Amino acid sequence: MRIYRPTLTAERTGAEVDFIVSALALPEGAELLDLACGYGRHAVAMARRGFRVTGLDFNPHYLEIAREEARAAGVEARFVTGDMRELGFDGGFDGIYSFFTSFGYFSDAENERVIAGVARALRPRGRFLIDMVNRDWLLTHPQQRTWTQRDDGALLMEEITLDLQSSRVISRQTLIESEGARVQKEFDLRAYTCAELTALLARHGLVRDGLWGGSDRREHSTESRRLILAAALAVDGPREDPR
Structure with missing residues (x-):
């Protein structure tokens, strides 16, 4: 959250x-x-x-x-x-x-x-x-790595990949808060x-x-x-x- x-x-x-x-x-x-x-x-x-x-x-x-x-x-x-x-x-x-x-x-x-x-x-x-x-967007954009600067000063990095054999999306997220604390999250789901x-x-x-x-x-x-x-x-x- x-x-x-x-x-x-x-x-x-x-x-x-x-x-x-x-x-x-x-x-x-x-x-x-x-x-x-x-x-x-x-x-x-x-x-x-x-x-x-x-x-x-x-x-x-x-x-x-x-x-x-x-x-x-x-x-x-x-x-x-x-x-x-x-x-x-x-x-x-x-x-x-x-x-x-x-x-x-x-x-x-x-x-x-x-x-x-x-x-x-x-x-x-x-x-x-x-x-x-x-999933069709992921096929045409097979690896996504984005950095987003939030209004509260935090920096969010997200890397999304699609496993073509399982048709599952793997998402890795790193949040660097303005005071330097890091929050990391990884999940996968069926696309x-x-x-x-x-x-x-x-x-x-x-x-x-x-x-x-x-x-x-x-x-x-x-x-x-x-x-x-x-x-x-x-x-x-x-x-x-x-x-």
């Missing part, structure tokens, strides 16, 4: 929430699940707009911050600790969103369990929005093509009906860093359960 939070401004969050509401075509007062909600920046903003929001994350510390943010904003939102591979919800949500590359950190089989759980948690015709790094992700959703009754290359609604292409898909649950509900 020390690495990213200073860049996640209220203005940026507001623009992303505008996009989520529009892309999901949400009715007033819809019941939503923020999947891997972190410290609740989207969930609290959604609650401010009158939506009934549940945020799920595996990190209790982040969830406590989310609860404090909701109290400070004077809104109601439910935050629960949980593993997205073991979603225990059954058909109660009008919409679910997974934003800021919160999906793909597990094996292919476990990632599929996540999508199966999403489908089970949606009402018929409920909608799902997923935002990920765009999907648009076709792969569309097929994965379809196996669980989620039919893609929206595609973008960013929350600014740019076209998805090899030059867009993001892959964002919207899908609707078929009337007959989920089709497969990999368990």
Whole structure:
């Protein structure tokens, strides 16, 4: 959180929430699940707009911050600790969103369990929005090393590579804070093509009906860093359960 939070401004969050509401075509007062909600920046903003929001994350510390943010904003939102591979919800949500590359950190089989759980948690015709790094962009920009000077004086170095055999992204980040302290983080996640992700959703009754290359609604292409898909649950509900 020390690495990213200073860049996640209220203005940026507001623009992303505008996009989520529009892309999901949400009715007033819809019941939503923020999947891997972190410290609740989207969930609290959604609650401010009158939506009934549940945020799920595996990190209790982040969830406590989310609860404090909701109290400070004077809104109601439910935050629960949980593993997205073991979603225990059954058909109660009008919409679910997974934003800021919160999906793909597990094996292919476990990632599929996540999508199966999403489908089970949606009402018929409920909608799902997923935002990920765009694998096609990584193919045309195979090794990325960037240095970013933040407004607070900290310097962030990020190196991103794509393993072509496993189709997994490896990210190494180093934050050098203004007083000289260093924070290092490394993670890897599965990168999907648009076709792969569309097929994965379809196996669980989620039919893609929206595609973008960013929350600014740019076209998805090899030059867009993001892959964002919207899908609707078929009337007959989920089709497969990999368990």
